Every structure is written in structure tokens, then in C-alpha cells.
Amino acid sequence: MKNLNFIDLFAGASGMSEGFIKAGFNPISHIEMNPEACLTIKTRAAYHYLKSKKKLELYYQYIKGEITQEAFYKEIPNKILNSVLNVEINDDTITGLFEKIKQSGKQIDLIIGGPPCQAYSLLRRHQDKIEEDPRNKLYIQYGRFLEEFEPKAFVFENVPGLLSAHKGQHFENLKIYFKELGYEVYPKTLIASDFGVLQARKRIIIVGWKKENDFGFPEFEKIIQEFKVNDAFQDLPKLKPGEGFKTTNYTQSKNEYLEKFELRNGVDFVTQHISRPHNTRDLAIYKTAIELWNKGKERLRYPDLPEELKTHKNVTSFNDRYKVVDGLGISHTVVAHIAKDGHYYIHPDVKQCRSISVREAARLQSFPDDFFFEGSRSAAFKQIGNAVPPLMANAIAKKMKELLCQKS
Known part of the structure; x- marks a missing residue:
């Protein structure tokens, strides 16, 4: 199977990315505005690099507190650490972000990630202020990455409130916008416990395919488990x-x-x-x-x-x-x-x-x-x-890889 490259937008602590990396996808860039979360992503990127080099003992020394972060990061190639971009995605920064990602010289096969979801939470909707919250338009910035890099597919994650916010109009706008960019859009509510996560966590997963690669929404086999x-x-x-x-x-x-x-x-x-x-x-x-x-x-x-x-x-x-x-x-x-x-x-x-x-x-x-x-x-x-459970992300990633490689 060919190496499939992805970028992770609004990456948080990279829980979603973790599932995709485990499935064999190659991260080109993570973009996240929170500085602590960015450090978490850098440390995890260092872990994956050291694992590939069979040098995990260095990572263990770091998380045990036996060496400093500065000393630890010095052992990691700059291209690994610099692929994590601590930047807010907005009109002023997006062109620069495109340029940095293109420096990798890699084709982007997939975009993953979900904009901050508080704007669609039940609390925010009850306050009737969703129209005033700029976060509800971040899907437009997400779409600009789709337009720039034209990946074969994308995986967009959010809270179930996205579908019903503003009487469904926000999701309808999102769907129309992504369709205009050339993607068929398929939303579905997934429950984390169906994937081995010990949590009744519901999330909307929107899968988008370039029209020539249209596989619809992937079918997942529900895990029946009795663990507590x-x-x-x-x-x-x-x-x-x-x-x-x-x-x-x-x-x-x-x-x-x-x-x-x-x-x-x-x-x-x-x-x-x-x-x-x-x-x-x-x-x-x-x-x-x-x-x-x-x-x-x-x-x-x-x-x-x-x-x-x-x-x-x-x-x-x-x-x-x-x-x-x-x-x-x-x-x-x-x-x-x-x-x-x-x-x-x-x-x-x-x-x-x-x-x-x-x-x-x-x-x-x-x-x-x-x-x-x-x-x-x-x-x-x-x-x-704020994270996407890695177990759920990994199940999604495996199915996306299967479908993408089938097309390839």
C-alpha cells in the first residue's frame, strides 16, 4: 500500500492523528493554536520518530523526568518538531500556513480535524448567541485547505449539535460549501463505546470524498464488549x-x-x-x-x-x-x-x-x-x-485507508 499523507487541522492534543498514524498514515503537519497542546503534539511526534528508529529509551527517560525537554528535543530532527505549527487559523495566517505545508514537497491525500466545537454545544445554543461566535464559521477555513491541497478525502469531527444548530442551517451551509469545493459529504453520529472506548461519547463524523473517489460513509463493525x-x-x-x-x-x-x-x-x-x-x-x-x-x-x-x-x-x-x-x-x-x-x-x-x-x-x-x-x-x-478518542479515530483511519488504497 502506498504511503498516505495527511494534515491535521485544529489538532488539539492529536488524539485523532494518533489513530491515523497507528493505521499507517503519514502526518505532514499539525496545526493548533493552543501552546500546551502543540507541545504535546511535538512530544508525541518525537515518540513516533524514536519508535521508528528503535530509540524509545530516550523518550522514556524524558517522560520519567530524567532529562529536560530542551535536551530531549535536541535529539529530534527539526523537520519533525517544525511540522507542528502553533498558529491560529484565520484570514491573516492561512497563506503562510499553506506555504509551510508545501515546503514538505508531499502530496496531501487526506485532511482530518474538527474546529472548536463549543459554538455548537447545547449551552451555547441555549444562549442564542451562536451567530455572534466566530467559531461557527471555522469550517470555511477548513474548506480553504481543501481548495488549496485538493486531497482525495477529508474527515471532519464535531459535536452532534452541529447538525441541529440554528435549525439545521449551519450544517446545510457547510454541506453546500464543501459540495461547491468538489466533495460529496456524508455525516453520521458515531458513539465512542462502539469502538472500545469506555465512554458514551457521541460525535458527528463528516466524511467527504472527491466526486471521482466517492465511497459514501464507511461501514464500521460495532464492537460488542462487556468491559467497564x-x-x-x-x-x-x-x-x-x-x-x-x-x-x-x-x-x-x-x-x-x-x-x-x-x-x-x-x-x-x-x-x-x-x-x-x-x-x-x-x-x-x-x-x-x-x-x-x-x-x-x-x-x-x-x-x-x-x-x-x-x-x-x-x-x-x-x-x-x-x-x-x-x-x-x-x-x-x-x-x-x-x-x-x-x-x-x-x-x-x-x-x-x-x-x-x-x-x-x-x-x-x-x-x-x-x-x-x-x-x-x-x-x-x-x-x-477536547480530544477525539484514539481508538475511535483508529477505526475510522483503517477504513479510510482501505478505501483510499482501493481507489489507488
Whole structure:
């Protein structure tokens, strides 16, 4: 099979790219405006380079903290690090971005990525301000890359709200625009748990094909699995609130879930198993919420809290502010708000009585354990919450590769 090249727009922490690289695609460039996420992509690009050279020990030294980032990056070719562009995509920058990508001299077979999706979230739509949010027009910038590089196909990811925002008019505009650029457009809602991700995460995937390469929307075989969140957390050390390990050992050998979906993928240690601290009031609320959930799968309602534990008088807008992750099932959707507080992601173990750690959140998103997130704890949480689960991305990538190579 020929080498298929892609660029990743609005790349975030490169969760989507991770799935495509694992499927054998070759990344030419990642473009992302967030500086911490860009460092994460650079570090992951360094990982893939060192893996190809059978020099992963250097990477392990870095994520263990044994060498500095500066020393680590010095061992990586500039063309690898410079392929990650920390730039906001807008009218002022886009021409320069085209020029940098063309310096690779490579044909672009595929474009992937999804513009920031907060503009289409339920909250934003309820505020009736979507027309004022410039992010809802970022698909136009995405289209300009399609027009410039004319890839055979693209994969565009977003939240389900994209289809219904502004009574469906935004999606209709997007579809018309991409069709004018020469692409047939196929949207479908995918659920991450159908691909081995332990999370009820729904996302719109829009696949576009050049009209002469039109394969429609790929067919995926749903994974039937009985694994649970506790299977993803089982081998990680127990933590108290505010406790954590930048590097630590596993407490158990890997179980069937971790092996089958390759979350424990060769390393004999785990990084970034770090939890946030909580005050006494929150811990009391967490304990109540965990006991309610574990006893009868009942969610804590804010109005039912004792008065001494309430922090505000609004008992309607924050009714489900505290939510326990279902240890005996799959998790609700992990979103970027986890960077602000952990109330919506409470660990199911009452003995630990805390919100989930960085590594636990990463596992719920199906990031492998050797994937390292740069920046602070909050920055890591934000990157994880915004990401496309690599397991889901890999399933999409395999099917896209099969179809693209069939055409070739």
C-alpha cells in the first residue's frame, strides 16, 4: 500500500492523528493554536520518530523526568518538531500556513480535524448567541485547505449539535460549501463505546470524498464488549485528593481490556496519575454522591443536599453538578470542563473519594499510557476533554485507508 499523507487541522492534543498514524498514515503537519497542546503534539511526534528508529529509551527517560525537554528535543530532527505549527487559523495566517505545508514537497491525500466545537454545544445554543461566535464559521477555513491541497478525502469531527444548530442551517451551509469545493459529504453520529472506548461519547463524523473517489460513509463493525470503567482503572495506584505521581508503577498485571485495546502498550510504568485537591465541603458532597450511586445508581440532586453543604441558592441550573463515573458501566462524556473542576467526574471508589486523575481521564478517552500531555494538570485535563478518542479515530483511519488504497 502506498504511503498516505495527511494534515491535521485544529489538532488539539492529536488524539485523532494518533489513530491515523497507528493505521499507517503519514502526518505532514499539525496545526493548533493552543501552546500546551502543540507541545504535546511535538512530544508525541518525537515518540513516533524514536519508535521508528528503535530509540524509545530516550523518550522514556524524558517522560520519567530524567532529562529536560530542551535536551530531549535536541535529539529530534527539526523537520519533525517544525511540522507542528502553533498558529491560529484565520484570514491573516492561512497563506503562510499553506506555504509551510508545501515546503514538505508531499502530496496531501487526506485532511482530518474538527474546529472548536463549543459554538455548537447545547449551552451555547441555549444562549442564542451562536451567530455572534466566530467559531461557527471555522469550517470555511477548513474548506480553504481543501481548495488549496485538493486531497482525495477529508474527515471532519464535531459535536452532534452541529447538525441541529440554528435549525439545521449551519450544517446545510457547510454541506453546500464543501459540495461547491468538489466533495460529496456524508455525516453520521458515531458513539465512542462502539469502538472500545469506555465512554458514551457521541460525535458527528463528516466524511467527504472527491466526486471521482466517492465511497459514501464507511461501514464500521460495532464492537460488542462487556468491559467497564473499573477495568480501565484497576491497575492504577489508589490516590487521596491532591495526591499524585508523575511516574509510578502499576499495582497489578494488565487485564484483558488494557491488553486488547493496547492502553498498556509496552511501558512498565505509568505517568501523570495525578488528582486535584478538594475542600472539606466538596469531599462531603462527593462521599454522598458516591454512596448514592453505588447503592442504587441514583444521581445526587443538588437541591437534596443538606443546607450546610450548599454553596449557592440556584437549585435549578446546577441540579446535576455532581456526577459519579459509573465504575460498573461506561462513563458519561469527558469534556474540557474537567479542567475547571472535578465535580462532574467523581471517582466511583468511596475510599478514594476524589475526582478522577489525569491518567484516568486519558484512559477513558482511550489514550495509551505512553502518551504524555504537556503543561499543567489543568492544561492536560483540557487537552484530554477536547480530544477525539484514539481508538475511535483508529477505526475510522483503517477504513479510510482501505478505501483510499482501493481507489489507488
